[in-house]
Amino acid sequence: MTKYFLPLSILLLISFKASANFDVNANCIQAYKNILSFKLSAARQQIDREKATHPQNGYALLLDNYYDYFWMLSTESKSDYDRLKGNKADRLDKLEDEDKASPYYNFALAQVQLQWALLNSRFGDNTTAGFAINRAYRLLNDNQKKFPAFLPDDIPLGVVTVALGALPDGTLKSVLNVFGIKGNISNGINLLQSVTARLPQSAYAMYYDEAVFYTTYLQADVVNDPQAYTKMQQYTARMDNGSLLKSYIQGYIALRTGHSTEAIKYFDKRPEGNEYQPYPYLDYLTGLAKMNILDNTANNYFNKFLQTNKGVNFIKDTYLHLAWDALLDGNIKRYEAFAQLAKTKGYIYNEKDKRALTEIADPQYNPNLLRARLWFDGGLYEKALALLKDKNADNYSTVHDKAEYYYRLGRVYDALQRDSNALVTYQQAINTGKGTSYYFAPMSALKMGNLYEQRKDSNHAISYYNMAIGFKNHQQENSIEQKAKEGLKRLKQ
Structure with a gap:
């Protein structure tokens, strides 16, 4: 045994x-x-x-x-x-x-x-x-x-x-x-x-x-x-x-x-409470959410983030949003000060900060278009639509603003599931913005591809996805191209 x-x-x-x-x-x-x-x-x-x-x-x-x-x-x-x-x-x-x-x-x-x-x-x-x-x-x-x-x-x-x-x-x-x-x-x-x-x-x-x-x-x-x-x-x-x-x-x-x-x-x-790890990023996110609905306390959260954050990401984007807030208040001197900080402070490891650096170098934002963009991001689609429809592209003097006007209007129609209106205004954004370095035309082509894919119209979807890929040397090129390629991959399955 x-x-x-x-x-x-x-x-x-x-x-x-x-x-x-x-x-x-x-x-x-x-x-x-x-x-x-x-x-x-x-x-x-x-x-x-x-x-x-x-x-x-x-x-x-x-x-x-x-x-x-x-x-x-x-x-x-x-x-x-x-x-x-x-x-x-x-x-x-x-x-x-x-x-x-x-x-x-x-x-x-x-x-x-x-x-x-x-x-x-x-x-x-x-x-x-x-x-x-x-x-x-x-x-x-x-x-x-x-x-x-x-x-x-x-x-x-x-x-x-x-x-x-x-x-x-x-x-x-x-x-x-x-x-x-x-x-x-x-x-x-x-x-x-x-x-x-x-x-x-x-x-x-x-x-x-x-x-x-x-x-x-x-x-x-x-x-x-x-x-x-x-x-x-x-x-x-x-x-x-x-x-x-x-x-x-x-x-x-x-x-x-x-x-x-x-x-x-x-x-x-x-x-x-003291048992939780400090997480300044949540203040940054709260600031974004509040700014999207034009809550005037958004700056409190952005400033708290800058004071408590010891990291390297989202700093440029925070200063960009502080600059936007100044612009919406009509304070150009304060806008320019924050715009300079967006250029000189922080790093560009993060995609949000890379885009912030690009956007602050663009022409100064039209306040009307900025409000529409923020309301759209916040889900206030009807408010954004009313603001945009109060004007038309002829009210804007630059190609940048005209192309953005059509793009923003297309996004709002898209979110409200008014697909026919969205397709028309996206096409106008493409016609206006093509040949520029701005993302409005290629992003509109991508969004049109999405809409046609949802409609089971593969031919048009493929055409617009290829169009989005065909745009070169523009903002968000890698992201837009990757999403368009993914769309083509789905249609081939």
Whole structure:
């Protein structure tokens, strides 16, 4: 009996040790939930306690990386990025020594790669991001073959698949093409929507909030799903009201989908207290939402963001909006001062800041068109329409303003589902703006392609998508071209 018992006991010990290398215990689960709620101080204590109590637990290494990732999301600090990015290699080295038979092995390695790739790209380190995405993609595909029932894999795999499909031509896409990696937006978003729906009833329900975080963002910002706001409301209904991530998701998606009034309510209701990591970005977003409805307290939030923010992103865009506010007040001296700050302060790692720098170099905004733009962004479509219809293109003296007038009017008609009117005014924007460096003509061609695609008129849709691609050397060229190519891809399927 003894000769059989001893090898069996050794086998059990080996098995226990291997599985314990990724021990997702109650303390780890709570630390993970606190990270996603932006309760980073409590999470740090729990992670440190886990590492002291169970030093061989590889899951604590993954939690360390989640902590750094959410810390960076909250600070946007370049100095923090430079200080923390060295942690990546050390964690990967340690994780590679963990239990290779666990589904968490490749998952953990891939998450470290992906999270740092997302941070790399935020600070313009696109080549490093490209290599990291390549490694994450391969690890996740391998894991999916080995452990097809391991649902957490589908979250980063969906993100990578969408991101790769949405990349405009450029350095990062070129790096990934070398590896033969191509994404697909539709496949990626379908994977994310599926895993988001399945997680609550699964053994991996703890990952639900993370799935919602990525799914809602990509639905609104990349896919431009017309149901993104409604889906967000459904997804976030089961999230904890004490989570700052929930408030961010609700407010951000509301803002991005023309619901600025609702966005303000979400941000106003966000949980507060010393247990939450400071998140100045939410003040910036609140400022945007308030400015979209011409609320005169918007400046308070922009100024608070500038005072408390230690990061490098959204600074130029904040000064641009402060300049716009001065312009709408008729204070040209203050406008010029903020315009100069938009040019000289901040950085251009972020797309919003790049566009801010471009826009502040454009001719001074016509206040009437600016109000219409802001009201449109805020979802006040009828107010924007009334403002625009009060004048016509002949009331504007420059080609820039005439083309923008038609474009803004087309966008409002489009949002109000007055498709025939939208198509006419978009075409007028194309006729007026072609040959300039402004985005009004190519964006109008893209929007016409969208409308014809919705009407199942493939011939016209293809024609206008190709027209959008054909415009060169203009603002937002990469973004517009990528979206037009995605439209052509959909029509070929």
